[in-house]
Amino acid sequence: QVQLVESGGGLVQAGGSLRLSCAASGTFSRVNTMGWYRQAPRQQRELVASITITDSPNYADSVKGRFTISRDNRKSTVYLQMNSLKPEDTAVYYCAAHVVTGPGNPGGEDFWGKGTLVTVSS
Numbered sequence: 001q002v003q004l005v006e007s008g009g010g011l012v013q014a015g016g017s018l019r020l021s022c023a024a025s026g027t028f029s030r031v032n033t034m035g036w037y038r039q040a041p042r043q044q045r046e047l048v049a050s051i052t053i054t055d056s057p058n059y060a061d062s063v064k065g066r067f068t069i070s071r072d073n074r075k076s077t078v079y080l081q082m083n084s085l086k087p088e089d090t091a092v093y094y095c096a097a098h099v100v101t102g103p104g105n106p107g108g109e110d111f112w113g114k115g116t117l118v119t120v121s122s
Helices: none
Strands: 002-007 010-013 018-026 030-039 046-051 057-059 067-072 077-082 091-100 109-112 116-121
Touching: 002 091, 002 109, 018 030, 018 091, 018 116, 030 067, 030 077, 046 067, 046 077, 057 067, 077 091
Parallel strands: 010 116
Antiparallel strands: 002 018, 018 077, 030 046, 030 091, 046 057, 067 077, 091 109, 091 116
16 A cells, blocks of 8 residues: 655665655655665675655764765655665665554554665775
């Protein structure tokens, strides 16, 4: 009932930049906290950044000062601006959102996108 679609991944050189986007579509009344996770091969999925509906962000220590998360509530979209990319940033990046879909689920539900691959070459 809710779909998250990521875009913006690709191949970049170390030191380069990418901007990821994630748009929510479907039937819902409110999109609360949204965030980005990433997972490298044979690694656990880790939180990269999240942002509340009131625009309060938090970041993993490894990306502080390099990545910026933002959102557009009218478009139900979250963005991740990634600057000064490093090879260790290479991973599949997943969008996640806590969504209130209707009065039957007042506490909201978690939804995940399919992921977009970011590859940073040295």
